[in-house]
Amino acid sequence: MRALFAFLLFATPALAQPEPPACLFPRRDVALDAPCLALLAQIARDSTGDLIIRGFAQEQQGPRVDGLISRRRAEAVAAELRRLGVAPERLRVTTQPTEQRDLYSRVSSHDRRVEILAD
Numbered sequence: 001m002r003a004l005f006a007f008l009l010f011a012t013p014a015l016a017q018p019e020p021p022a023c024l025f026p027r028r029d030v031a032l033d034a035p036c037l038a039l040l041a042q043i044a045r046d047s048t049g050d051l052i053i054r055g056f057a058q059e060q061q062g063p064r065v066d067g068l069i070s071r072r073r074a075e076a077v078a079a080e081l082r083r084l085g086v087a088p089e090r091l092r093v094t095t096q097p098t099e100q101r102d103l104y105s106r107v108s109s110h111d112r113r114v115e116i117l118a119d
Helices: 002-015 034-046 063-083
Strands: 022-024 051-055 091-095 113-118
Touching: 022 034, 034 063, 034 113, 051 063, 063 091, 063 113
Parallel strands: 051 091
Antiparallel strands: 022 113, 051 113
């Protein structure tokens, strides 16, 4: 039992993955707000490699509409990074499948996000 406790105590920080930088969006919106613009300016300034721009949407309006919204959000982030001087060939835009939630779960702005990852 002690060995299991020690493993969990010391292994947990190593197993935890930090959240990637992300822009959050209001429901049904694709506009970039001030915190997102500041984040993108920092990423454009500091990044040297390729970037994956991954859009998410929450399950609310059906897979087709949610997929379109997540794609538009990701494209808006990519357009801003290009405007800030990031070469288009360094950017790869993807969308994730709609995140499933049950009827009792709360809707979170974290479900409406675009993550920016180093490739």
